[in-house]
Amino acid sequence: MSKEVVPKLFRVNTGSCNGCDVEFVATAFVDKFELESLGVELVEHINEANVLVVTGPLTARSEPFLKKYVAQMRKPYAVVGIGTCSVTSGIFRDSYAIEGPTDKIVDVDINVAGCPPRPESIAEGVAKGIKVLQQKLNGEATPKTLDMIFSDFTAPASFRGKIDLNEDMCTACRTCETVCPSGAIEISAVEGGFIHKVWHNSCCFCGNCAYFCPTGAIFNTNSFDTAKTQDEKYSEVNVGHINYETCSCCGENYMPPSRGLLGKAYVHDDVSKLNDAICPACRKEANFKRMYG
């Protein structure tokens, strides 16, 4: 038999930039985000709470206080980390003053990435946290994945959500890697080409990569589905394969020019008809022969 659970929320700010806290307040007090429908109660003292909401990258100064507060909680409880900072320390990861992320200190159940997450994501994260709590109360194992609870939320097309990559356009020029402030993008050379990874849990959704990308290969989708269980934390990656082409002339591997860049260079020509599948060295040779041979 399942026991009824009254979720009692307590929020701890471990050094956030305000964004997540402000959005949490908005989620809690604006009706359209439906947090009320979950029967949530905001409590004054930590020892009454059974859902802990953590924001911020966990600064060195707040670490002992967070430990002290967590020790006061009665089991079972669920922990919901809100914002990229609480999931991976995000943009502040390399700082000397950061002891985070939160899951070093507390067993986190739900992670909500976003900088800050939309209130819809926060509500989703809290709802999933309550579900986990319910399962803990009934002595069931914590689920590995959870389905969406609020399925009717939408985002405007302009919303900067999860990053996606158009592999055909990418030339692995590393511009996105250079401008990404939180080190969420990694391009690594492998046999046969490059692998382009975007870690959604480190990303701060600023859109710098999309703005500076010379070919328009990397872009923000408007997906805000970031409330995930702890088990999914390290699998939230967008992987793109940028493959070498083999030269039809000499058989060497080379990085093909992106269609996007060719389109910029040859404004009046149909790019698809250009002489392709030929490496720069062979192209030079062919051109030389054509002009002087």
Place this chain on the structure above:
Amino acid sequence: MSEKIAIGPFNPELEESVYFKLKADENRIVTDVEIINGFIHRGMEGLVTKKNFMQNLILTERVCSLCSNNHPFTYAMAVEKISGIKIPLRAEALRVVADEVKRVASDMFNLAMLTHLAHTHDLMKETMNIREHMQDLKEVIWGNRMDMSVNILTGTKYDLDEGKIEIILEKLKIVESQVRALQEKYENSEAFKEKTIGVGVLPKEDALSIGVTGPVARGSGINNDVRVIAPYSLYAIRPEIRPNVTLRTEGDVYARAMVRFGDILEAIRIIKDVVADLPEGPTYLEKRPHIPAGEAVVRTEAPRGELIYYLKTDGSQKPERMRWKVPTFTNWEALKVMILGDKVDNVTMILNSIDPCISCTER
């Protein structure tokens, strides 16, 4: 008989973590106050020297999400000053539009928290609901509800077309009439006035000697709005858009709330004026800036007051030193004057009335 009271560091009434150690007498009047901070210190001054100029545009935005446009704005101005770049007029206008939109949302949030702490729940709900219009606007135009990511070096990322201007004006029309009605409700709410009038008074002499800025100063009768006394960006080019500052002399929590209402309405007026006569031209310079070795100091008016950036470069791709003085840094000192001699129950409300941005101050 005295009583020791501790508030914080994690308290649902405090939006950010701060630790108060108070001593109170038998009437629960505060006789001694000690404020312990450092909970939000993320080592940002060290962090900015590890990131390049493009990354710092975003990192400075994360100093504080409530004034998250002012930081990159001021930082970009400092870099442009070192490089000796003059950015296009349209970019200046677009930056100011984004800045004022943030100001409205930030001040509205502060008012919502104030009414929450004054236990006038209806007013709080209404303030949050009106603020949602601004949040929606930010999401539709800029793509995020808090961090708009507007600025790049030498200009702005975004541009406004007819359709977007239409959306902005439509939203502002709704917000403006609702804010006016809301202000009237604040003025007529006995519960709210009883909680806030005469509470947390900062006399003008103290305000001057401490050097408070922003709405805290204007609530005590000092006009030091940087947009007026040392205009920058579009405020320097077009004097007619400078704000008509609201001044109050009472110096209490109520006065500061009313100053914020004045700021909100002026910000709405400024946005409308700017988008009505948006200069033509590019929104950024095609040429990426060369950033030589140099130093610059820039100041702007954030929603909380004067924000000063100091930037030192050495010709490399990363700043050599960056330091900023944020409005809460000086306003914080005024808290001791405000809290002493007031009731313990009012402490969190008085703290909120300076619109503290601890994440800016401790960075």
